[in-house]
Amino acid sequence: MQKINGLLLEFDRYMVDCDSRGLSKKTMRSYEQSVRLFIRYLADKHGVESPEKVKTDHIKEYLIYVRKRGKYSVLVDDNTAKVNGPHNRPDYGRQISETTRANYQRNITAFFNYLHREKVIRKNPTEGIKKIKPQRKVKALLSENELQIFFRAFDVTTFHGFRDWIIARMILDTGARIGELVPILPTDIDVRHGALLLRHTKSGKERFVYFSQKMGRNLKSWLEYRDRYTDSIYVFPTTRGNLMDIRTVESSFKKHSRLVGLDVQPHQLRNNFAKYYLINGGDWSTLSRILGHSSVEVTQQAYLDFTDKEVGKQYQKHSPLNNLNI
Template structure:
């Protein structure tokens, strides 16, 4: 193990000690191992103190040119994963993905410079972030949402379960991973709330559901208890915890049947958009979504179309309210 590999391993231990999510840890490790392999292959660099900002800029240029899945950390993995069979093999890597790579590299070198003092100069101190063009999050209409939800076969266990999950995600703004880990005892019907424990940022919080969801959840629990003794609110037919990817696939297929592109996080996005459009405030939305600050929430959901802003204006026009007060 050379110096840069040792420092990477030490960084991963440090991140694990901070109780970061598996997804974050995996993102760091995958990104940094590919970067380390590039440094060794192209510049024969095996010490962290030899890495300069120019090397990182060259890597960004290389990422823009090489295409998806053309490079792996271990060549033998190609025999198992067969990246050449993917539909997006060699396609251009998105600016968003490259920006995530740069962010992870920055975290690593900031750690080496500020925490461990392993490098005399920080190569990412003045490194520019790739400019990401923001894409407006599509707001699905109530009719589109109903059409998707209507594709689930509610006479089957898994179809009924997926139907209830989809509507609950839209009603609460939960992340799909949070939803699938819920136990029935976390649901409080009196206060119409769910105690979310398995969160992205490890901060427990409460989300809230409507009268409609309350009735649907009660009906679902009665149904589930007839056919499953699983401790999970939304188990598989075998009683185990439902995998996120399996639900993502089921929702995507439901959308494809009515020519609507949809994924679980889009339901969270739509919850946030409709919450604000219907008169909700940013502070309470921030709390419900589990964001660290109102600024984070606004940055994520501030992209309203002109039509949406026009509709919201009509609800809150000062002159309209003034006339109503006469």
């Protein structure tokens, strides 16, 4: 009789709990990848398959091991290698970034916090482990010219080209996450007041974001175009009328931006929305609400990475001497 891996059993229960709390598919995929890899490591390297036998040292050793092993050199299921072909990836074997290691640590900690909360384990092995804090990379602020070039790369005469163009402009104009925009319905849009209700948010709490008059005209044109080609319930459906996959949008952005020598990602447009909002005189408190952050402090930590050039541009706009008749 085959022995049951208790950690895998508890992890399956944990994923059901995450799903019941409405966590995004992207977050769920992240948990699946990182925690299952850790569970495999425990079984292969230490013969540990029970939650209560996991020690703090196991986790510390694993985080060191992750730094040393190369990308895609270890898989959750070796059988998937034949289908996915990780050896053919250009970054195969490269060192894993500190950001990825920090994500692994965060996901493993969340799993064991759950086990401790549910009284599956008496002692939480993640307690006392110093958090990995990777150095934040300054996110580039796309210039007006770069944004113009990027938007021109889309062929708006096609259904998917027009759709992806609108989505890109919506992110830049509202600061919404791509995962929050994909499932919206026409009833979530108030064109008259320039408001959009986001129901599927990262926090699980509904919130409003707002769009400009220019975006309102773009959106109206898209809805009229969309209605001629599909009766889908979604504002941004696939060509067959189904719910869009986030990765499809990400691939589209990468494809179109590289056609014009750029590398634009959905979250980068959200980041640019926030920076341009601040540069143009917006306040932190309102920005925090629009972005759906839990506090102003969270927003400030995320968007205080202005470059010297960006700071200089903002200074020139708000300089006391420039704005006073003296």
